[in-house]
Amino acid sequence: MKRSVITDPADPEQFDLDYIAACLQRGGTGAGPRPTGFSLERLGADNSTAYRVRLTYEGAEAGEPASLFLKLCGGGTFGRSEVDYYTKDYAGQSGVPIPKCYDAGYEDRSYHLLLEDLTDTHRNNWEVEPTPAYGKAAARALARLHSLCWGADRLAALGYEVVDERQLHRYAAEARKGFEPLLEAIRDGIDPSYAVAASDVFERHPDAMAGRLAAGDSFALVHGDANPGNILTPRDGSTGDIYFIDRQPFDWSLTSWVGPSDLSYMMVLWWEPERRRALELDVLREYHRSLVAFGVEDYSWERTLSDYRLSALQCFYVAASWCVDPNERANMRWLWSAQLERAVTFYRDWGCNESY
Template sequence: MSSNPPIPTKPDDVTASWLSAVLTDTAADVIVDEVQVTAVGTGQTGATYRVQARYGNQQPGLPDSFIIKLPHQDLSVRERVSPSYRSEHSFYTDVADTVRAPVPQCYHCEIDETGADFVLLLEDLAPAVQGDQLAGCDLAQANLAVEALAGLHGPRWCDPTWLQFSGATMPKPDAAFAKGMGDIAKMAADTTLEKLGSAMTVDARETLRETSTLVADWLMLEPDRYCLLHGDYRLDNLLFDPENTRVTVVDWQTLTVGLPARDLAYFIATGLHPQTRAETEQDLVRRYHRTLVTYGIDDYSESDCWRDYRLGLPQIPLIASFGTAFSASTDRGDGMMVAMLERGCQAIRELGTLELIRELS
C-alpha cells in the first residue's frame, strides 16, 4: 500500500516504526516500542528472521513474535530469483484464502514493481519443527502432509483461472514450453551427474538420464487434469507441531500449474525411505484421494489417482536436478539432493513410470 514505509531490504530496516506501520493494517493504532531481529535461517533465494516485538499499547490478537522473509542480500541473486518472490507474493495475496492448505497467518506481504524487493511477515509457528528431508518422516507426518496437499488441490481443482495465473513460476505447458523444458532438463541432468554422480548408484544415474529424455513428453500428458501445485512439496517446507497433530506448509516460491499428483508423488517418494514408501504409498494415495472427494471431486477415480501418482514421479529428478544445476552447492544441500534422487529414481523404476509415460505418449 502507498501508505506503507519502504520495503525493508535488510534486517536493520525492520524497525519498530516499520512494524507499527504495517501492523496498523491489521489492528488500528499499533505502537511498537522495540524490536529484536535475529536470523533463523538463510536460503538460496532469501533470508528468514525472527522479529520479537514489545508494544507500547495493548494489542489483543497481535503476537510478540513474527517470522519475516527478506530478499537475498546479493543483488545479482535477488534479480535472478525475483520470479520466486512474485510467486510467494501471489500466493499469500491472491490464493491462500481460496484454498484449504494450512499456512501461517500472513500479517503483511509486499513486493515492488521489479520483483527484487519483497517482504513477507508471518506468524511465528514455534515450537513447530521443520521436517528433515534427509531423515525422512513417519507415517503420522505423511498422513498429515497428504491431507494438507488435498486441501491445496481440491478447492480449485481444474479451475480454468489457473490457465491465466501470472504468479506461477512454471505455467501449464504448451508444446513449445514442454520442448524447452525438456532441453533444459537434459542439460540439468548432465550437470547433476557431473557434480553428484560419484555419490549416486549406477541405477539412479541411469534412471536420471533416461527420465530427462522424456520430460517434454511427460509434461504434455493428461492436459485436462490440472491445478495449482506447490512445486517443491517436501519435508523441509513443512512444519509439524510437537504432537504431530498439525502441519503447516511454507515456502510458496515454486508455484506450478500442472498434473496435481506431481506434488503428491514428489512428497511421498522423497519424504519416505524406499521400504516404508513401498509399504505405505497405496494407503497414502488413497487418503489423498478420499480427502479430495470431500472437496467435491467426484469424477476422479481412485485408480486414476494411483496412475497419476505413478505418472507424477519425474517431478523428483526434474526439481532435484534443477536445484543441483542452478544453485550453489552446500554439504547438506548436496546430500539432500542425492537422497531425493536415489529415493525418487528407485520409485520410478519400481512403479514402471517411464514405461507408463511411453505408453501414454
C-alpha cells in the first residue's frame, strides 16, 4: 500500500506510473493514452521540495499534460491549509484562480500536492513591474477567491471559525515579539523617525483591529501571502488567467480577516511607493466592483477603503516578525528594512498618525 503522503517520488513504492495514471483519471484527463514513462526534475523552492514531473506517452493526444508539478512539505512548519486550498475550499466552483490539483495527501503536518504544471505558460512576478492591467487582474482574482469564502455562514460551512478576539491577540502578540528588536535595529543606520511611526502603530493598531472586529461580519478567508512569487501571470504579458499559489499560514496567522488585507500585502509591502500611489485606488476600485459582480452584498466602497487602510498597517507587523529571530534579523535585513520603509511611507501618505 502506498504512503498517504509522498516523501520521495524516486521511491517506486510511493510514486509510479500507476499512481500518475490514476491521478490523471480522477482529474478528468485520463481518457487518452496512458503515460509510458516519467522523469523528475528537481526545482528550487522555499519551505518545500518541488519537482517537475515530465511525462512521456505513445500516441499522445491533445489535452494530455506533458508534465505535472509535485510539491512536498514536511517538518511540521505548516498545517493542512494548503491542501484544503487546492482540494476543499473552492471545490466545485468555476473561475477559481488556483492551479488544478490532481492529488493531495496530508498526515502529521506533512503533505504533498500534485498540481498542473504552469511552468511553460506562466511566471511569477518577482522581476515584473506592476502595471494597471496586472493590478486589476490580481484584484479580480482575489475578489473571486474572497467572494467564495465570504461571511460567517460560508466560513462555517467550510469548517472555519470567523476571526475572534483570541486570534487577534495571538496574531498581535507574535508580531510584538519583534517590536523591541525592530526598534533596536532602527538605531543601526535606519531613519530614526521610523521608530516613531512603528511605536504609534504597535500602541494603537491592535485596538483599531479589535474595533473593526466588533463592527461587523464582512470577513473572508484570505490568502495571507500575496507576494510577487505567489502570483503567476502569463509569460506572454497578456491579461489572461492569473493564479495565486502557496497559501501556507503559520499557526498564529489570521486565516479569516478583511479581504483588502491581501491587496495591502500585495501593494504596500512589495510595490515601490511611487507605483503603489499611482495604482492603488484603481486596483481597489476593481476589487470592489468585482466583489459586487461576484455577489458580495453590504460591503461598501467606503468600507473597502477603511479596511485597506487598517490592514496596510499590518505591514509593520510583517517587518517586525523578521526581527524576532536574531539570525533572520541580520540575514533578512535587506528585506524587512525595505518593507518597513514602505510601511512608513504608507503611514504618512494616508495620514495614519491622525487616525486609522
